[in-house]
Amino acid sequence: MVARCEEVEHVASDVLFEPGSRLRHVHFPTTVLVSLATPIDGSTGLEVGLVGDEGMVGTPLALGIAITPLQALVQRAGASLRMGAVPFRHELQHRPALSRLLDRYLFVRMTQLAQSAGCTRYHLVEARLARWLLMTQDRARSNAMHITHEFLASMLGVRRVGVTKAAVSLQKAGLIRYSRGDIVILDRPGLRAVACACYGTDRETYRRVLG
Amino acid sequence: MVARCEEVEHVASDVLFEPGSRLRHVHFPTTVLVSLATPIDGSTGLEVGLVGDEGMVGTPLALGIAITPLQALVQRAGASLRMGAVPFRHELQHRPALSRLLDRYLFVRMTQLAQSAGCTRYHLVEARLARWLLMTQDRARSNAMHITHEFLASMLGVRRVGVTKAAVSLQKAGLIRYSRGDIVILDRPGLRAVACACYGTDRETYRRVLG
């Protein structure tokens, strides 16, 4: 299957697709990190998914739909394996194992979507920020990343100031250190304690279904 | 396929399944109305889906997963066609047309999940209540329904008082009338004007993909 893929490089804040656009490819990230955001009232909105090398970008194609409702934004530069929509559909029909694997991934994503909705509604910014940092680190496999408060704000669906406040708090507690967009995670267990339970739930779901 | 189904009746506030439970059946509502809610921090949480005769309850089984993360709660009594998990999987494998149809339905549900997350985050209670009433009426095909403020509050993820305030406002505007759980919709266009755009977006998605 890899034979039908081509490796592509993505730079940060690259947009793989806009909401409403036609999907021409699916992407299997190898080192790139992609955020999926739902638009709301015209603006970019709210992150509802985070995809690294554990997942795939372009899930609607797995369901036979070529239009995506989400925006896919490169959050951390890197590479992915890209496959055209047509060969992808072809593979899917001739490889039941692949199809079953993708079904499981879809389930995980649906579960995460539901979880996100609740988390966004009920949990405080600081807990959500901690969760986000943990999830990102899991996929980045590095304890350093480059993310501005501004970007975090748009992902979490809050004001930049809200992120700054939460980040100051986390930094004062010695859990992270940051400066001008460079964030370093210093204390993972500490972050887990601050993060909402959604983090653990998410991991558990993934482990059970795809682990 | 109907031959493999049996008709079952559900009473209001019946629970088809709890989060984490094993799915033994799928249900195709005929007259029943089912709310899907995601649990959060132990409590019941937040509605993330509404299923009437346009849809199906038990979508994880369509993806080969027998454990559901959601609670399915009968919101309005009625009947559904029920099929065992095993025959359902069997049908799915031998009827590509059914499989493709379900894929499309899954896409609609995923889109709704993402939309819900944003709506819950950004929109005011009154707009969300109006949207909820419209969506429910679409599936109930009646302009009268029996729903208490308390129940609405748990679906929308707000306090009962918040629902009361919004409901008072809608009633004062002449859009609805209610008393002790009996809600009547008086002015649909008026409600649409008050509801957030999510209502239209949802309908549009459904129409495009399954209409």
Next chain:
DNA sequence: CGCGAAGCGTTCGATAGCGCACAGACGCCC
């Protein structure tokens, strides 16, 4: 017919997050 429960309306103080505005601080580029 009376009583209790269910459903609804209102109030009060508290709080998380908003919108806006402005100021410092660091780094890159000319």
Next chain:
DNA sequence: GGGCGTCTGTGCGCTATCGAACGCTTCGCG
């Protein structure tokens, strides 16, 4: 090495919603 843009920190008034509490009305049931 001076200037400018990016990133971060802080302050102020405002609003939607929260949490808790209390009272009123209506209905059903004994």
